Amino acid sequence: xxTQLLPGERLALPPLRRHxxxxxxxxxxxxxxxxxxxxxxxxxxxxxxxxDLRLLLTLAVAVSxxxxxxxxxxRWEGDSLTVTDQRVVLLEGVFQRTSKVIPLNRVQDVSTVQxxxxxxLDYGTVEIDAAGAGGAxxxxxxxxxxxxxxxxxxxxxxxxxxxx
Numbered sequence: 001x002x003t004q005l006l007p008g009e010r011l012a013l014p015p016l017r018r019h020x021x022x023x024x025x026x027x028x029x030x031x032x033x034x035x036x037x038x039x040x041x042x043x044x045x046x047x048x049x050x051x052d053l054r055l056l057l058t059l060a061v062a063v064s065x066x067x068x069x070x071x072x073x074x075r076w077e078g079d080s081l082t083v084t085d086q087r088v089v090l091l092e093g094v095f096q097r098t099s100k101v102i103p104l105n106r107v108q109d110v111s112t113v114q115x116x117x118x119x120x121l122d123y124g125t126v127e128i129d130a131a132g133a134g135g136a137x138x139x140x141x142x143x144x145x146x147x148x149x150x151x152x153x154x155x156x157x158x159x160x161x162x163x164x
Contacts, residue, residue, distance in 0.1 A: 006086060013083040013151055018076055018141040019123035026072035034065035081126070081139045083151055086159075088128055090139055100137050104159045106130045110152045112145040128152065 005011070041049070041057045049057075078094035088107070090100040108131055114124035124145035129136040142148055 004089070005084065009084045009086050011082070012085050012155055013148065015080045015082045016142060016144075016148065018079050019121065019143045021117075021121055021123060022141045023072060023076050026076070027069060030065050030068035030072075034061050037061045079139075081142060081148070083148065083155070085155060088152060090137055100134075102128055102130045102134075102137060104152075104156050106132060107152065107156045110149045110156075112149045114145060118145075126152075 038058055038061050041054050041061070046054070074094045078097075079092045080090075082089040082091070085104075087104055088102045090098075090102075092098045107128055109129040111127045111129075112124050113127070118124040122145075123141055123143055125138055125140045126142045126145045126148050127136050127138045
């Protein structure tokens with residue numbers, strides 16, 4: 001994000017990625033499926049299936065699990081939220097990139113939503129309501145969402161005092 005800063009613009013918070021719990025949620029299903037299929041192929045089908053076929057099936061499961069892990073990681077890595085002293089930038093996607101820029105002078109409200117697990121692990125959704133047709137922008141699974149909300153609110157208040 002540093003290369004995309006405007007002249008004279010400074011980071012208010014380091015670029016934020018989605019919380020690590022999103023990685024865990026995305027990896028649980030493929031890893032459990034891989035363990036289950038591998039167990040069935042290598043243990044339950046030991047008698048009826050030849051060793052070469054069991055090896056090929058095990059390798060196929062490992063490769064599909066590995067590809068799944070890479071896809072989940074790329075999706076996680078491709079999303080970020082950046083707060084500067086002039087704007088909030090939401091970047092999402094790897095192959096199809098979506099960027100949303102909200103100037104601080106257009107921010108009307110900043111809110112957070114946290115589940116019980118989110119409060120325990122300190123993640124949640126930050127929703128920024130901006131003036132105009134675009135409406136509210138949501139960024140889910142943000143680490144330390146209350147800190148992000150408070151920082152954006154402080155920057156909006158500072159920019160409002162400066163403009164007045």
